[in-house]
Amino acid sequence: MKIATVSLEDNVFVGVVEEMGILALNDVEEKRTGRRPYAEELITCIEQDNFLENIKNLIQWVEGQPNKADLYIPIEKVTFLAPIPRPSKNIFCVGKNYVEHAIEMGSKEDIPEHVMVFTKAPTTVVGHMAGILEHREVTTQLDYEGELAVIIGKRGKGITKEEAFDYIFGYTILNDITARDLQKKHKQFFIGKSLDTSAPTGPWIVTNDSIPNPNELNITTKVNGEIRQQSNTKHFIFPVEEVISVLSKGMTLEPGDIIATGTPAGVGKGFNPPRFLKAGDTIEISVEGIGTLLNKVVKDQ
Ligand code: MG
Numbered sequence: 001m002k003i004a005t006v007s008l009e010d011n012v013f014v015g016v017v018e019e020m021g022i023l024a025l026n027d028v029e030e031k032r033t034g035r036r037p038y039a040e041e042l043i044t045c046i047e048q049d050n051f052l053e054n055i056k057n058l059i060q061w062v063e064g065q066p067n068k069a070d071l072y073i074p075i076e077k078v079t080f081l082a083p084i085p086r087p088s089k090n091i092f093c094v095g096k097n098y099v100e101h102a103i104e105m106g107s108k109e110d111i112p113e114h115v116m117v118f119t120k121a122p123t124t125v126v127g128h129m130a131g132i133l134e135h136r137e138v139t140t141q142l143d144y145e146g147e148l149a150v151i152i153g154k155r156g157k158g159i160t161k162e163e164a165f166d167y168i169f170g171y172t173i174l175n176d177i178t179a180r181d182l183q184k185k186h187k188q189f190f191i192g193k194s195l196d197t198s199a200p201t202g203p204w205i206v207t208n209d210s211i212p213n214p215n216e217l218n219i220t221t222k223v224n225g226e227i228r229q230q231s232n233t234k235h236f237i238f239p240v241e242e243v244i245s246v247l248s249k250g251m252t253l254e255p256g257d258i259i260a261t262g263t264p265a266g267v268g269k270g271f272n273p274p275r276f277l278k279a280g281d282t283i284e285i286s287v288e289g290i291g292t293l294l295n296k297v298v299k300d301q
Contacts, residue, residue: 001016001052001055001056001059001206001207001209001210002016002017002018002204002205002206002207002210002291003015003016003017003042003055003083003170003204003205003207004016004017004022004080004081004083004202004203004204004205005041005042005080005081005082005083005084005085005127006022006078006079006080006081007078007079007081008073008077008078008079012040012081012085013025013026013027013040014026014038014039014040014041014042014045015073015078016055016058016059017075017203017204018059018072020068020069020072021072021073021074021075022072022073022074022075022078023058023059023062023071023072023073024073025038025045025055025058026038028058028062028071029058031071032058032061037054038051038054041084041085042083042084042205042256043084043086043087043088043255043256046151046153046169046255046256047255047256052207052209079127079129080127080128080129080202080203080204081127081202082125082126082127082128082199082200082201082202083151083172083201083202083203083204083205084125084151084201084256084258085125085127086122086125087122087125087256087257087258088122088254088256088257089122089254089257090119090120090121090122091119091120091122091124091125091149091174091199091258091259091260092117092119092247092257092258092259092260093117093118093119093120093147093176093193093259093260093262094115094116094117094238094243094259094260094261094262095112095116095117095118095189095262096110096111096112096116096237096262097115097116097236097237097238097243097261097262097263098231098235098236098237098262098263098264098265099111099235099237100231100235100264100265101262101263101264101265101266101267101270102237103265104265104266104267104269104270105267105269105270111237112237114246115238115242115243115246115247117243117246117247118188118189118190118193119190119193120176120190120193120194120198120199120260121190121194123194123196124177124193124194124195124196124197124198124199125199125201126197126199126200126201126295127200127201127202127203128200128202128203128293128294128295129294129295129296130197130200130295131197131295131296131297131298132175132177132197132198132200132277132283132295132296132297132298133195133196133197133297133298133300134277134278134279134297134298134299134300135179135195135196135300136299136300137300138179138182138195139179139180139181139182139192139195140181140276141179141180141181141268141269141274141276142177142178142179142180142276142277142278142297143177143178143179143180143267143268143269143274143276143277144175144176144177144178144221144223144228144267144268144277144283144285145175145176145177145178145221145263145267146173146175146219146220146221146229146263146264146283146285146287147173147174147175147176147219147260147261147262147263147285148171148173148174148214148217148219148233148260148261148287148290149171149172149173149174149201149258149259149260149261150168150171150214150240150243150244150258150259150261151168151169151170151171151172151205151256151257151258152167152168152169152244152253152254152255152256152257152258152259153167153168153169153170153208153255154166154167154169154255155252155253155254155255156248156252156253157248157249157250157251157252157253158248158249158250159244159245159248159253160245161241161242161244161245162241164240164241164242164244164245165208165241167244167248167253168208168214168240168244169205169207169208169255169256170205170206170207170208170210170211171205171206171208171211171214171287171289171290172201172202172204172205172206172258172290173201173202173203173285173286173287173290173291173292173293174199174200174201174258174260174293175199175200175201175283175285175293175295176193176198176199176260176263177193177195177197177198177199177200177277178192178193178198178267179191179192179193179195179198180192180268180269180274180276182195199260200283200293200295201258201293202293203291203292203293204290204291206289206290206291210289211289211290214233214239214240214261215233215234215236215239215240215241216232216233216234217232217233217287217288217289217290218230218231218232218286218287218288219231219232219233219264219285219286219287219288220285220286221266221283221284221285221286222283222284222285222286223268223275223277223281223282223283224281224282225282225284228266228267228268228275229263229264229265229266229267230264230266231264231265231266233261235264236261236262237262240261243259243261244259247259277297278297279297279298279299280296280297281296281297282294282295282296282297283295283296283297
């Protein structure tokens, strides 16, 4: 199941994305029961009891309606916001989680022995099709990183690898946009990873039950149609369950937390000479079973 946060004529709502279009949860539920039980924001919906079960019941009801086509909003009418437009805390990002990427960023010495995590500010998040600011005033080395992202569904601490999948709400795509010059200059990654618009996310979340194994998904990044990154998450150094286990040792993970799982080889910095982004460039990241996240780099206003 695909769940999205979308806007239509200034209304922002949570919906299910299906082939026929989008079902606006509260609007459709109101037609069925006269109630609007879903929270306005997906991050809050995730915490609601029986959220997914209720949606499944709603879809089943829709299936039985003689006029069911009328219940769907055509996909081309809506704008996809990031599924969680404003995370409640920084986005967790795994660094150097593919061997070939660790090597392209330095050498074999850079292959980590332990999970390496940095974060991005919540203000970095934008949705599918949103512009990525070029930030010419602060960087000349803007780079892309296509990544699978995990959305946490349940509060937990000390989560074991075996339990980890019970704590996952679903998966989405994240472009870990990075200002390489700032990343290098300030030593800690935070500034270079946290410029506004540097976490395009979406277009939707695919729920946990629809992705049997997140550690075996094809991932591709294209810039202006040219393939730059092509790999599979089976090449993770630290698989999803290990990342969750390590992060939750002594730190509480909460519903709606986002974990970007790292990027494969083929980032702009990895080329000789480097191939950084400029205004007008289009970046498309596709992850098997999820879809394609598309964004364009735009000039600063
Ligand atoms: Mg990254």
